[in-house]
Amino acid sequence: MKAGTGMDQDSVSIFVGTWNMGDASPPGDISSWFRSAGKGKTLPHALAQPHDIYAIGTQECNVSEKEWLSKIRGTLKMVHDMDYEKLASQTLWGIRLVIFVKPEHINKITHVQGSQVRTGIGNALGNKGGVGITFFYGSVSMCFINCHLTSGNEKCSRRNQNYYDILKGMGALKQRKLNQFFLTNQFHHLFFFGDLNYRVDLGATEIVEFAKRENHGSIFKEDQLRKQMEQKKIFVGFDEAPILFPPTYRFARGRRSLDDYVWVKQKRAGIRLNVPSYCDRVLWCSYPGTIIANSSYGACTDIMTSDHSPLFASFQVGGVKQFVPEPGRGLGSGENQTFIIVDSLKAKIQTSSKTSFFVEIYSNCFEGVQRGSVNDEWIDTQAGYVWPVWCGRDHVFKVPPIVTQLEYLEQQHILILLKSTESDESYAECCVSLRGLFAPAPVSVTKTLIHQGQEIGVLEAYIHVTLDHYPKPEEDLYSDLNFITADDSSDLDSGRNRAIAHSFINSTSNGVGGRTSSMSDRSIHHVARSSTHSSSSSSSFSSLTSLRSHVSQQPLPSPPVPAEKPPPVPISSPPPPLPKRRDLSHRPSSAQDSPHQPPTPVARKPESIAVTGRQESTALLQALSVTSSGDAAGRRGSAPHHQLLLAHQNQLTPPEPAPRTHHPPTLPGGNPPIPLRRNQSLRKVGKNSDDGPSVPPRHSSRDRLELPPPPLPPKSPEPTSLNRAIEASRKLSSVEDLLSLHGLSQYTKKLVENGYDDILFISEITDIELIEIGVASPAERARLLKIFSAYAS
Numbered sequence: 046m047k048a049g050t051g052m053d054q055d056s057v058s059i060f061v062g063t064w065n066m067g068d069a070s071p072p073g074d075i076s077s078w079f080r081s082a083g084k085g086k087t088l089p090h091a092l093a094q095p096h097d098i099y100a101i102g103t104q105e106c107n108v109s110e111k112e113w114l115s116k117i118r119g120t121l122k123m124v125h126d127m128d129y130e131k132l133a134s135q136t137l138w139g140i141r142l143v144i145f146v147k148p149e150h151i152n153k154i155t156h157v158q159g160s161q162v163r164t165g166i167g168n169a170l171g172n173k174g175g176v177g178i179t180f181f182y183g184s185v186s187m188c189f190i191n192c193h194l195t196s197g198n199e200k201c202s203r204r205n206q207n208y209y210d211i212l213k214g215m216g217a218l219k220q221r222k223l224n225q226f227f228l229t230n231q232f233h234h235l236f237f238f239g240d241l242n243y244r245v246d247l248g249a250t251e252i253v254e255f256a257k258r259e260n261h262g263s264i265f266k267e268d269q270l271r272k273q274m275e276q277k278k279i280f281v282g283f284d285e286a287p288i289l290f291p292p293t294y295r296f297a298r299g300r301r302s303l304d305d306y307v308w309v310k311q312k313r314a315g316i317r318l319n320v321p322s323y324c325d326r327v328l329w330c331s332y333p334g335t336i337i338a339n340s341s342y343g344a345c346t347d348i349m350t351s352d353h354s355p356l357f358a359s360f361q362v363g364g365v366k367q368f369v370p371e372p373g374r375g376l377g378s379g380e381n382q383t384f385i386i387v388d389s390l391k392a393k394i395q396t397s398s399k400t401s402f403f404v405e406i407y408s409n410c411f412e413g414v415q416r417g418s419v420n421d422e423w424i425d426t427q428a429g430y431v432w433p434v435w436c437g438r439d440h441v442f443k444v445p446p447i448v449t450q451l452e453y454l455e456q457q458h459i460l461i462l463l464k465s466t467e468s469d470e471s472y473a474e475c476c477v478s479l480r481g482l483f484a485p486a487p488v489s490v491t492k493t494l495i496h497q498g499q500e501i502g503v504l505e506a507y508i509h510v511t512l513d514h515y516p517k518p519e520e521d522l523y524s525d526l527n528f529i530t531a532d533d534s535s536d537l538d539s540g541r542n543r544a545i546a547h548s549f550i551n552s553t554s555n556g557v558g559g560r561t562s563s564m565s566d567r568s569i570h571h572v573a574r575s576s577t578h579s580s581s582s583s584s585s586f587s588s589l590t591s592l593r594s595h596v597s598q599q600p601l602p603s604p605p606v607p608a609e610k611p612p613p614v615p616i617s618s619p620p621p622p623l624p625k626r627r628d629l630s631h632r633p634s635s636a637q638d639s640p641h642q643p644p645t646p647v648a649r650k651p652e653s654i655a656v657t658g659r660q661e662s663t664a665l666l667q668a669l670s671v672t673s674s675g676d677a678a679g680r681r682g683s684a685p686h687h688q689l690l691l692a693h694q695n696q697l698t699p700p701e702p703a704p705r706t707h708h709p710p711t712l713p714g715g716n717p718p719i720p721l722r723r724n725q726s727l728r729k730v731g732k733n734s735d736d737g738p739s740v741p742p743r744h745s746s747r748d749r750l751e752l753p754p755p756p757l758p759p760k761s762p763e764p765t766s767l768n769r770a771i772e773a774s775r776k777l778s779s780v781e782d783l784l785s786l787h788g789l790s791q792y793t794k795k796l797v798e799n800g801y802d803d804i805l806f807i808s809e810i811t812d813i814e815l816i817e818i819g820v821a822s823p824a825e826r827a828r829l830l831k832i833f834s835a836y837a838s
């Protein structure tokens with residue numbers, strides 16, 4: 046696995062199938078089901094590549110589990126010439142769910158759990174209900190639920206209740222640390238499928254006529270499930286691919302033409318009319334900001350032993366690779382630089398209770414549960430709703446993440462829980478993606494609040510993630526977000542922004558802070574919809590390209606106007622030298638990758654170190670937005686783009702002097718100095734320290750241009766305590782002696798117990814491994830890594 050690449054081009058292909066077998070044995074050949082062949086959104090035979098995961102759900106299955114598993118395994122072998130391995134299976138009477146995976150993926154899957162819920166008569170019989178299986182594929186959690194809900198055209202409300210009973214009853218599938226959240230907020234991706242039994246509110250002959258004309262939209266318009274979802278009575282936050290196939294129920298067994306629908310059914314209680322309907326469905330719910338693309342959704346037409354047609358759906362899910370950071374490549378230093386900050390909150394909750402509320406947030410990117418204070422105030426209420434507000438002098442939350450690299454943080458989410466102070470009861474919850482929140486000032490976020498799967502209100506908040514280096518405008522995939530900006534970057538950490546954020550609390554309009562909310566429930570949930578994926582190479586699609594294609598372009602703020610325009614340059618004069626900048630298309634993996642050595646340090650006044658990064662970044666965004674009407678390739682590589690960018694750089698930043706050759710001093714003994722960590726802040730690097738040569742900060746447009754003094758001859762520094770300790774550590778022979786020398790003997794036991802007992806290989810340990818063995822302090826981890834690296838050198 047390549048370290049530090051995160052989720053850029055990693056995806057997994059998933060096949061979901063559901064079939065009500067009608068208590069009949071399957072035919073000899075069911076290969077068309079696994080090839081996604083039939084009617085609807087299908088895959089051509091040449092493009093039907095083997096999927097990584099197969100989730101097969103059946104209802105009214107009278108075949109033994111052993112026989113059914115053998116049937117599926119043999120069909121997959123015939124279709125794809127591959128021996129798939131069974132991951133797990135769950136059976137409740139005739140309801141069965143089986144998961145098969147490719148052999149090479151079996152070791153990537155962990156935390157496999159299964160559960161089942163009965164919703165038959167008195168919730169005691171298993172003829173109706175659901176079965177579920179969950180697991181982690183790498184770092185991505187997935188949940189699959191196969192169900193069979195109550196039948197009957199008039200029992201729509203009962204089916205709704207079945208849905209909630211199944212999700213509430215599968216407590217065994219919940220993650221322990223997220224036990225208070227509803228099941229839909231427990232996993233990155235949740236697939237809910239089966240014979241849902243929702244019917245169409247039309248006459249049978251009318252449905253058949255629409256189907257013959259392939260007017261599926263007119264049938265779907267009267268679908269009960271669609272109506273219930275539009276009214277937000279069920280499946281809140283779920284998606285379904287477009288239905289482009291005729292109803293899958295109810296056919297005469299052995300036939301599949303559109304004239305073979307049979308809607309008169311003889312029951313013991315009398316004759317029942319079962320109009321042709323979309324009973325069999327596949328829906329999914331995913332965290333915001335995750336990457337999922339539906340590639341097929343249709344029904345088979347050549348499997349006719351049941352009165353239902355088998356249904357298939359396939360998906361491509363991105364971001365499945367386990368993130369492994371490279372040492373020294375974090376964008377934040379972890380020392381008062383990188384924080385997840387919830388600046389202020391306002392919630393609209395549907396309840397008649399007058400209790401006060403407090404907030405808890407959960408995430409995999411920080412340790413433990415973060416509990417906030419009780420709401421500060423209330424705003425005007427309306428009947429049946431309360432509006433608690435959190436906006437004080439301090440931030441609601443300010444939490445340092447355990448890993449500060451941008452590639453890692455982009456994959457993370459925070460779960461927000463609003464609880465009552467009287468009973469510690471959960472009233473509402475939501476999920477927020479950190480992707481798009483990397484900014485020096487708060488970003489407005491609006492999320493739907495749910496309680497037990499039902500929509501219960503709205504949360505409006507200002508959240509952002511601070512870094513010591515922010516992505517370049519070309520790297521920012523979420524330029525549609527509205528940032529709260531102050532007139533001066535020095536106000537970012539003062540109460541000025543909180544006062545600005547407080548202004549949105551006093552408004553009860555749909556907008557936030559006088560503007561339309563910039564981040565709705567769907568604006569961050571970028572779902573790439575594509576019809577086909579041509580080959581195994583294309584099956585690993587780029588998440589960056591997928592996300593960029595689904596980000597709407599919003600008007601950007603105007604760039605700051607310089608106080609004084611530079612005088613025009615005569616045509617005969619050569620242009621002033623451009624300031625050195627990173628190539629926007631490449632970010633070096635470490636400081637040593639740079640082709641130039643750092644220039645000789647230049648003594649400056651402390652006030653000259655300040656960088657107007659936010660004004661410069663805003664202006665660059667405005668400049669780049671001129672080319673936003675073109676395609677992505679035009680924005681990245683066209684000549685007008687570079688000319689515009691370079692011209693804008695000339696306006697913002699004065700030319701820097703030509704680089705000088707730097708001869709780094711050597712430590713006693715002829716060893717090179719310890720390399721400077723990339724994630725140190727500019728204010729720290731701008732000062733002389735014992736860690737290595739200092740690097741001058743970039744100039745802002747308001748700094749005076751000063752020529753550097755002539756370079757001084759190289760001079761060996763006086764030995765410092767750190768240098769003496771490093772020199773002495775090279776004479777040690779054990780990890781215990783090395784840590785004792787530096788006063789870090791408390792970590793000796795943890796390192797030895799985890800296999801790091803050989804001092805010759807201690808330098809190979811990484812930051813993420815230090816986290817795993819229990820070194821929680823970022824400063825201590827940085828110190829240990831520096832000591833180990835120096836010993837190896």
